Amino acid sequence: NAGVTQTPKFQVLKTGQSMTLQCAQDMNHNSMYWYRQDPGMGLRLIYYSASEGTTDKGEVPNGYNVSRLNKREFSLRLESAAPSQTSVYFCASSEGAALSNQPQHFGDGTRLSIL
Amino acid sequence: GENVEQHPSTLSVQEGDSAVIKCTYSDSASNYFPWYKQELGKRPQLIIDIRSNVGEKKDQRIAVTLNKTAKHFSLHITETQPEDSAVYFCARRDDKIIFGKGTRLHILP
Numbered sequence: 001n002a003g004v005t006q007t008p009k010f011q012v013l014k015t016g017q018s019m020t021l022q023c024a025q026d027m028n029h030n031s032m033y034w035y036r037q038d039p040g041m042g043l044r045l046i047y048y049s050a051s052e053g054t055t056d057k058g059e060v061p062n063g064y065n066v067s068r069l070n071k072r073e074f075s076l077r078l079e080s081a082a083p084s085q086t087s088v089y090f091c092a093s094s095e096g097a098a099l100s101n102q103p104q105h106f107g108d109g110t111r112l113s114i115l
Numbered sequence: 116g117e118n119v120e121q122h123p124s125t126l127s128v129q130e131g132d133s134a135v136i137k138c139t140y141s142d143s144a145s146n147y148f149p150w151y152k153q154e155l156g157k158r159p160q161l162i163i164d165i166r167s168n169v170g171e172k173k174d175q176r177i178a179v180t181l182n183k184t185a186k187h188f189s190l191h192i193t194e195t196q197p198e199d200s201a202v203y204f205c206a207r208r209d210d211k212i213i214f215g216k217g218t219r220l221h222i223l224p
Contacts, residue, residue, distance in 0.1 A: 040124075040216055040217075041216060042121075042204055042214040042215055042216040042217050043159065043204065043206075043214040044214070045211065045212060058211070059211070059213075090158065090159070100147075101146065101147040101164075101166055101208065103149060103161040103164060104149075104161070104212075105161075106158040106159050106160070107158060108157070108158050109158060
């Protein structure tokens with residue numbers, strides 16, 4: 001039981017390049033989330049998904065797209081990376097309805113640098 | 116507004132002493148208040164949470180108190196140990212989840 005698995009762990013991109021961050025959970029959770037973490041800013045929600053095929057914007061969605069491919073997988077895509085998107089990205093999942101009173105389980109994070 | 120104000124941003128305590136971190140919020144619709152611990156380079160992990168119908172919850176050396184009238188909730192760590200050194204985040208939930216900016220806790224030997 002691996003919990004929440006994110007790939008890659010590290011990535012360096014040039015401005016304008018695109019890439020997809022992958023996330024998978026094996027806990028049969030309904031809800032999944034993508035956050036970014038910047039120094040002194042805490043965790044900010046980018047997008048979340050309440051179930052397969054549904055996604056909703058969080059606090060900072062601009063510049064990102066997501067896909068809930070199936071119940072296990074939730075990917076985050078940067079179509080044209082910008083230096084302001086340099087951050088640590090965390091995927092999380094939780095039981096029950098999205099944003100409900102259930103604890104979130106986080107992956108190990110992806111450290112993304114945009115040059 | 117929507118933010119959660121977390122204080123202090125940095126806290127140093129002597130090993131064995133207690134540590135208290137406080138968060139305040141303004142949205143009275145908030146009904147779930149989790150606390151996460153994040154060690155350097157690691158993922159955030161839930162350490163304790165409290166729901167709005169409860170005033171206090173305790174789990175061994177960790178406790179959380181909630182004052183809904185005053186709109187603040189606090190994390191209390193007693194008998195601190197070196198492994199308590201980490202960044203701690205509070206959060207609140209109504210129709211969204213908002214995290215505080217974190218408190219870096221240093222346990223001094």
